Amino acid sequence: MKEMANQKIFQMEFREIYSAYLKKVERKGHSKQELDQVILWFTGHDQESLQQCLNTPITMEEFYQQVPMMNPNAPLITGVICGIRVEEISDPLMQKIRYLDKLVDEVAKGKKMENILRH
Template sequence: MAKHNLYTMPVANVYPHYIAKAERKGRTKTEVDEIIHWLTGYSQAELEALLGNGTSLETFFAKAPRLNPSRTLIKGLICGIRVEDIEEPIMREIRYLDKLVDELAKGKAMEKILWK
């Protein structure tokens, strides 16, 4: 089975969309970065390096230093699909990030988005 095109897309191609979505709703790049750090365990320096070197979404999640175990508590719809029902691991990780950024853009407090 062929890989989904989203897997090979560089993180740097989708990252600006996350930032733009958040900023349109009065949120910040710093908050998006905090979500990414919480979800993946990447430091700010690591994130910036990955954005600069063309790392694919698949590699970004596959090599994440510390996927947050609480991420499995993320529930709800994203793109009309229940996140918790996505079976393919990399797609589920991508959709977790999508869902968290959506929650940020909806105005939820960070304490309610990230279960620390």
């Protein structure tokens, strides 16, 4: 059952997830620039390559396959998302997805950017 749920998330379009992220941060009074900043930090994309991902119907799995370079500080992202500790997720792709979920949550909650972008 868990495997099927993972596959469903992996096959969702990145731009749909991005749109949901954007609605979440804007609803909480934060900006697209803040959202993009954490995505760029996390994935190594630049604004142009991120925009290409948003203009192309790629799945979440394909998005993460195309990541230029995951931030080496990504393992410093800890906490609970969807009732699960992100640092304990065993599936590498699901962990990356949940890491980004956690970063977006932190933006939406108004956490300071220097704390979100773990250095």
